[in-house]
Amino acid sequence: MNPAIRFDPDTLLAEAQAKTGLSDFGEPSFREGLRVFCAALERDAKLSDFGRGLLHQKVIELLTNRLGIEDWYRRHPEIDDEVIAAPIVIVGLPRTGTTLLQRLLAQDPQFYSMPWWESRYPVPFPGESLAAPTQRIEQARAEVTVMVEAMPKLLSIHPMDADQADEEVMLMEHSFIAAMNTYACIPSYMDWLAQTDERPAYEYLKRMLKFLQWQKRQRGISAQRWVLKAPHHLLRIHLVLELFPGAKIVQTHRDPVDTIPSIASFLDTLWRIYSNDVDPTAAGREWSALMARAFKHVMQVRDTNAAPFFDVDFLDTVKKPLDVARAIYAWAGLELSPDAEAAMQRWLDVNTRNTRAAHEYDTSQFGLTAGQLKEQFAEYRARHIASTV
Numbered sequence: 402m403n404p405a406i407r408f409d410p411d412t413l414l415a416e417a418q419a420k421t422g423l424s425d426f427g428e429p430s431f432r433e434g435l436r437v438f439c440a441a442l443e444r445d446a447k448l449s450d451f452g453r454g455l456l457h458q459k460v461i462e463l464l465t466n467r468l469g470i471e472d473w474y475r476r477h478p479e480i481d482d483e484v485i486a487a488p489i490v491i492v493g494l495p496r497t498g499t500t501l502l503q504r505l506l507a508q509d510p511q512f513y514s515m516p517w518w519e520s521r522y523p524v525p526f527p528g529e530s531l532a533a534p535t536q537r538i539e540q541a542r543a544e545v546t547v548m549v550e551a552m553p554k555l556l557s558i559h560p561m562d563a564d565q566a567d568e569e570v571m572l573m574e575h576s577f578i579a580a581m582n583t584y585a586c587i588p589s590y591m592d593w594l595a596q597t598d599e600r601p602a603y604e605y606l607k608r609m610l611k612f613l614q615w616q617k618r619q620r621g622i623s624a625q626r627w628v629l630k631a632p633h634h635l636l637r638i639h640l641v642l643e644l645f646p647g648a649k650i651v652q653t654h655r656d657p658v659d660t661i662p663s664i665a666s667f668l669d670t671l672w673r674i675y676s677n678d679v680d681p682t683a684a685g686r687e688w689s690a691l692m693a694r695a696f697k698h699v700m701q702v703r704d705t706n707a708a709p710f711f712d713v714d715f716l717d718t719v720k721k722p723l724d725v726a727r728a729i730y731a732w733a734g735l736e737l738s739p740d741a742e743a744a745m746q747r748w749l750d751v752n753t754r755n756t757r758a759a760h761e762y763d764t765s766q767f768g769l770t771a772g773q774l775k776e777q778f779a780e781y782r783a784r785h786i787a788s789t790v
Contacts, residue, residue, distance in 0.1 A: 406457045408439035413457075417464035425471040426464065427608075430601035434577030435460075437593045446585035452675025456584060463575050469524035470575075470612055483611040487647030489733065491630040492638065492699075494692060495667065496660045497653040498718035500560060500567075501752075503630040505722055506729070507566035508748045509741035512628040513614060514566035517541060521563075521571060523613060531619040538563065552670065560752070568631040572609045578602035580633045583668065585675050586683050591691075599637055603644045635695035638702050648709060649733045652699070654785045655715035657692065657778040658771050664688045665767035685767030689777055696781040712785065722749060 410432070418424055426432075442448060442456060474480050489506065493499045507514035518534075518541030526536045541563040549561055573579040578599050582591050610627065617623075634641050641648055668684040703710055711732045717725050726745060730737040764770070775782065 406453050408442045408457070408460070410436050410439050413439070413460055413464060417461055417468060420461065421465050421468045421472075423468040423472050425475070426467045427471045428601065428605065431467070431575070431577045431605075434579075434597075435464075437590050438577055438581050438587070441587035441590035442585065445587045445589055447676045447678040448585065449675065449677045452585070456675060459584070463577070466524050467575055470609065473524070473612065477615070480612055480615045483614045485607055485610050485614065485645065486626040487649065488627040488629050488645055489649050489651060489729070490634060490641055490645070491628070491651045491653065492634045493632065493653030493713075494635075494655065494657065494660045494664065495632050496663045497655040498713070498715045499630050499632065499653050501718055501722060502651065502653065502713065502725070502729075503568070503628055504566045504752070505726055505745050505748060506628045508744040509737070511625045511735070511741070513617060513622070513624040513626065514628050515569060515572075515613060516564050517545070517561070517567040518563045519613060520567055520569060523572065523609060525616070531616060532621075534616075534620075552674075566628070566630075568633075569606060569610075569629055570631045570633050573602055573606050573631075573633065575609065576602040576605045582687065583671050585672055586679070586687070588687075591687070595694075600640055600644070603637070603640045607644060632695075636691070636698050638699050642702070642706070642709060650710045651713060651729055652710055653713045653715060653718065656782065656786050657689075657696075658774045661685075661689050661692060661774055661778075662764040662767055662769050664692070665769065669767070681766050682768030685769045689769060689774065693777050693781075696778065700781065700784065714787075 413435070414426070417426075439460075442453075446452075448456065489512070491499050491503050491506075503514070506512055518538045521541050521544070522534075522537040525531060525534060529536050545561050545563045570580055570583075574581065578594065578597060579602055581587065581594075614627075638650065641650070662685070665681070665685040665688050668688060669679060669681045672679045672684065711729060713725055713729075723742065723745060726742075727737060729735075
């Protein structure tokens with residue numbers, strides 16, 4: 402890795418253009434986010450040389466993808482005719498069963514879902530057939546193997562699998578108005594994000610979903626609606642409901658006293674990929690404050706519009722996932738066919754939680770205490786957690 406790498410927006414944009422021979426990045430709102438993100442990487446992130454190289458590569462990939470997406474739209478204007486029907490959107494803190502629920506519902510062919518390889522590589526590689534995205538799949542599988550071998554702890558936190566449904570947060574990164582704090586501690590970027598209109602990020606997400614849906618149909622995959630999932634949506638649920646009319650929101654619940662330290666551990670693990678100077682208490686402070694704001698936002702939205710929300714308790718998801726799936730279908734007015742239910746059961750038989758190591762961490766390491774978390778999330782716990790002792 403080159404320690405001389407600097408995150409200069411104009412240089413990065415020019416590099417992406419030179420790499421692709423393309424010039425149209427699309428709607429320009431991403432440029433401000435790119436500028437703030439680059440400044441935060443230089444000012445806040447304390448990147449190692451290795452991390453600096455990885456993030457340089459990441460930014461170039463995001464920019465080249467934007468160029469590629471606009472080129473595909475230019476050559477195939479029919480992509481914009483794709484209709485994104487009202488999706489099922491699963492939201493909740495990480496570690497509350499969101500991944501299990503999404504992957505369970507993804508077994509039903511009436512849903513479009515996005516495997517990790519597709520969110521990682523949304524743009525076809527040069528010379529790759531639309532009908533057979535083999536190169537992207539193989540590269541994503543190889544990357545997951547390397548990540549898991551390098552950091553076995555990742556699997557105990559999140560079940561990485563290139564071929565299984567995953568969240569759309571990697572798509573949203575292309576807007577540079579997203580959860581970029583998963584890579585590094587960048588408080589100046591997060592302060593900017595908190596004051597920014599994030600509508601362009603969700604408009605661009607819809608544009609990318611149209612592109613992926615169009616690609617799926619070239620592979621013979623046709624469904625009625627998407628099943629989406631991302632904790633990131635918790636603080637932007639008003640935008641989800643605005644830009645995806647008719648969306649059905651499935652909110653998962655588990656006591657933040659149990660989940661917030663686990664999230665802090667995950668964030669701390671990710672930050673250490675890119676920096677040798679990481680403060681675990683910063684991860685604890687950032688995510689506890691961020692998620693407290695997120696829950697406050699969702700509760701405010703629900704107070705004015707309760708209809709699109711369905712609540713799921715974490716223990717129900719773990720202990721009786723098929724019952725939860727049936728309840729979601731009944732609430733959403735969807736049909737759960739015998740074939741789809743059988744596919745879900747087969748998936749459950751193979752993907753059991755006990756095949757992964759337990760995620761172990763020390764809450765105090767992240768500057769958190771049970772008492773502080775109970776106070777910080779008191780309103781949410783009173784409303785959604787059965788026992789708030």
